[in-house]
Amino acid sequence: MNQHASGQPREAVLVLEDGRTFRGEGYGAVGTTVAEIVFSTGMTGYQETLTDPSYRGQIVVMTAPHIGNTGVNDVDFESGRVWVDGYVVRDPSRVASSWRSQGSLDDLLVEQGVVGISGVDTRALTRHLRERGSMRAAISSETTDVGALLARAAAAPTMTGSSFLDDVTTPEAYVVPAVGERRLTVAAVDLGIKGMTPRRMAERGIEVHVLPASSTIDDVLAVAADRGGPDGVFMSNGPGDPAAAEHVVGVLRQVLERRVPYFGICLGNQMLGRALGRGTYKLTYGHRGINQPVQDRTTGTVEITSHNHGFAVDAPLDGTFDTPYGPAHVTHVGLNDQVVEGVALVDGPAFSVQYHPEAAAGPHDADYLFDRFVQLMHTHRGDGASASPDDHPAEGSR
Structure with a gap:
């Protein structure tokens, strides 16, 4: 004491x-x-x-x-x-x-x-x-x-307009090897990544190349260049105002233009929202804890989830909305206050969620989202069963 x-x-x-x-x-x-x-x-x-x-x-x-x-x-x-x-x-x-x-x-x-x-x-x-x-x-x-x-x-400075990416990101790229056979390779842009996130991917046979937040599209596409580049791109959780991360949004837009499969968590969800042309806004007191109910609208399932966010994506909860990359829609909604908790392209290989499926301390209801990402990458490569972020997860993944 x-x-x-x-x-x-x-x-x-x-x-x-x-x-x-x-x-x-x-x-x-x-x-x-x-x-x-x-x-x-x-x-x-x-x-x-x-x-x-x-x-x-x-x-x-x-x-x-x-x-x-x-x-x-x-x-x-x-x-x-x-x-x-x-x-x-x-x-x-x-x-x-x-x-x-x-x-x-x-x-x-x-x-x-x-x-x-x-x-x-x-x-x-x-x-x-x-x-x-x-x-x-x-x-x-x-x-x-x-x-x-x-x-x-x-x-003191307010959180609105603040960026801490230079503080929290890795100074140098590093690799988290796949557990067992390497099946896929992902370029993960570190916006404040938690250690459990690449571990969850590695458990699924993904070799994860963690890159600094300052990485360019060339840096991202250079991952596993000898094997044709990354099978997918991931952007992590992180602190600060998503409106202050324009460089990251610009990189993501180039990823979407090239139709490289994308998955984002937390700040990575806000980056997708902004890349799709939507705004973000500050919540009154945010969501932080491990007991937040969210509905996956693609399956109707309600999950108890782990959250840590003070900002949210501004998008219509019903129907689709236009983006430069085709129509998109809200896939997940917070049931306490109807906050957007996930978005996806309807016909493109990109989706994200606002909460934490890696959840080291639990709950693990949303762990299946990593399987969705795997399915999306396999489908995009043409070597897996048809799947998209809106399909029901594979048997045993929930």
């Missing part, structure tokens, strides 16, 4: 940009942090949340009251570090009770320099954010000057 030299808990304060203030105890590193504050409804998977690059630029409030129960380990990291800019919990566990635990969550936050606060009424805080929307906030365990912290929060 964050303590004074006397051994007493160190006082900490959380100040929202609208002036609402919460007092508690320091948790994690000593210091001050300023960022957008959001809440996550997941009851498990806190380590995956902390290490998800999509949370760059955000203070995360955990709505589950007890956090840290299972400690942390070296296996459940979704990336090489913790990405959240701050952490808010109600009751941090004093004991890690898991045979997999290799350390405490508090120690990890200290090691990674993440400033947090505990002892906060996270229910009241979450209700406030639901009513007022996500906003900027400051946490400090080194000063309790509310006025100064409020000024810092008000002066």
